[in-house]
Amino acid sequence: MSTTEKWVQEFEALCSQVPASFASGTEDEQIRIRALRVAEKTVHQLHTPMTFAEAQTWAPLELFGAGVACEMGIFDILAQQRPGSSLSTADIAKALHADPALVARILRLLDAHHMVDQVSLGQYAANAITTDYTQPYRKGNVMTQIGLMPSYFALPAWLRANDYKVLPDASHCGWQVGANTAETFWESMAKDPRLSKYFNDYMAVPRTTQEEDFVSFYDFDTAFADSNADDIIFVDIGGGLGHQAKRIRAAFPPSRGRVILQDLPQVTCKIPVGSLPDIEIMDHDMADPQPIQNARIYYLRGVIHNHADHVAAKFLSRFAAAMGPQSRLLIHEALATDMNPGKDVTRFDLSMLASVGGAQRSVAEQTALLEGVGLEVVGNWSTPREWSIMEARLKGI
Numbered sequence: 183m184s185t186t187e188k189w190v191q192e193f194e195a196l197c198s199q200v201p202a203s204f205a206s207g208t209e210d211e212q213i214r215i216r217a218l219r220v221a222e223k224t225v226h227q228l229h230t231p232m233t234f235a236e237a238q239t240w241a242p243l244e245l246f247g248a249g250v251a252c253e254m255g256i257f258d259i260l261a262q263q264r265p266g267s268s269l270s271t272a273d274i275a276k277a278l279h280a281d282p283a284l285v286a287r288i289l290r291l292l293d294a295h296h297m298v299d300q301v302s303l304g305q306y307a308a309n310a311i312t313t314d315y316t317q318p319y320r321k322g323n324v325m326t327q328i329g330l331m332p333s334y335f336a337l338p339a340w341l342r343a344n345d346y347k348v349l350p351d352a353s354h355c356g357w358q359v360g361a362n363t364a365e366t367f368w369e370s371m372a373k374d375p376r377l378s379k380y381f382n383d384y385m386a387v388p389r390t391t392q393e394e395d396f397v398s399f400y401d402f403d404t405a406f407a408d409s410n411a412d413d414i415i416f417v418d419i420g421g422g423l424g425h426q427a428k429r430i431r432a433a434f435p436p437s438r439g440r441v442i443l444q445d446l447p448q449v450t451c452k453i454p455v456g457s458l459p460d461i462e463i464m465d466h467d468m469a470d471p472q473p474i475q476n477a478r479i480y481y482l483r484g485v486i487h488n489h490a491d492h493v494a495a496k497f498l499s500r501f502a503a504a505m506g507p508q509s510r511l512l513i514h515e516a517l518a519t520d521m522n523p524g525k526d527v528t529r530f531d532l533s534m535l536a537s538v539g540g541a542q543r544s545v546a547e548q549t550a551l552l553e554g555v556g557l558e559v560v561g562n563w564s565t566p567r568e569w570s571i572m573e574a575r576l577k578g579i
């Protein structure tokens with residue numbers, strides 16, 4: 183046996199332990215991410231330039247196949263089966279009133295990309311990915327990416343036309359070119375109920391396996407020390423449908439203070455009545471002066487990255503003007519590391535540039551932005567998968 187053949191056998195043996203070693207999917211996420219990074223690097227080393235290019239240049243089709251399957255209901259019908267049971271292509275086509283030949287082609291793609299399992303010839307069963315892809319937030323995730331595609335495919339042409347010197351913002355980015363519109367992505371989305379729903383559903387997606395533990399990544403207890411029912415303890419700015427505000431409310435009862443959710447009216451009007459008990463919902467545009475003064479925490483998750491530096495600086499200066507000595511501004515974002523940045527964060531960055539003229543920043547870039555509006559960064563708490571909570575306070579407090 184050649185040395186390489188022996189190595190492959192050992193590699194296979196090691197890899198076969200992965201399902202048992204990471205069975206629940208909720209083990210220490212840092213360890214799992216570390217293992218994933220090693221595996222990705224190994225896959226890269228095993229590629230030739232030709233197989234690398236083939237994988238990369240055809241990758242978008244995997245997403246479009248998933249999108250078709252989400253909208254057809256293929257994931258739903260498979261996930262509804264009893265554990266251990268499967269369905270034939272014909273069963274699935276019949277239940278969905280769809281063309282069997284089309285269903286067979288989509289299932290073949292889903293199987294090849296691990297989104298369903300073909301358990302015997304023409305018989306398919308759900309796996310963990312199938313089940314996940316039945317969640318509204320995952321369908322929203324898939325369909326939002328597809329909805330953003332016009333800005334991505336316009337990126338090369340837009341940058342070329344601008345001689346690779348751009349000061350992007352939401353009105354000057356790939357979206358206008360790709361969607362053939364003068365509107366921002368936000369304006370176009372507000373007129374498109376299907377895309378709006380997908381986007382808002384997507385915002386509820388867990389950003390980390392321990393998403394529910396968001397409250398434990400930062401010392402909210404200290405920030406809310408000695409608070410009473412009249413204090414405003416948490417303002418979730420650009421809070422979407424309110425999942426983060428809800429987590430704070432669950433951890434800190436109304437006796438600890440008021441929790442306020444702010445967003446644009448086109449988003450707040452989509453919040454189901456009664457879905458956010460003991461949370462005050464307020465229409466607010468970040469471009470306007472912040473009406474809530476001296477809150478303990480002004481919190482923004484995945485909001486600042488949607489905006490170019492000059493726009494984000496304007497919003498941040500509004501928050502700084504409202505902050506008092508006890509106030510803290512928390513920016514919860516995925517930040518790029520200077521060395522070995524992860525794939526996800528660099529993809530987010532290009533997505534922000536193309537679709538809304540925003541940026542997924544590094545620690546230094548975000549710090550500079552905050553310092554530029556008279557704030558001082560006093561800490562940065564890392565959460566898994568490159569997300570972190572950066573705290574800023576008024577300078578000299």
Ligand SMILES: C[S@@+](CC[C@H](N)C(=O)[O-])C[C@H]1O[C@@H](n2cnc3c(N)ncnc32)[C@H](O)[C@@H]1O
Nearest residue numbers: 385420421422445446449466467468483484485
């Ligand atoms: C990427 S979403 C993040 C939502 C939520 N914070 C989360 O983490 O799920 C960005 C949010 O910012 C809101 N937003 C965008 N521009 C805004 C503005 N000028 N004023 C207030 N909110 C705004 C959007 O409506 C959207 O809900």
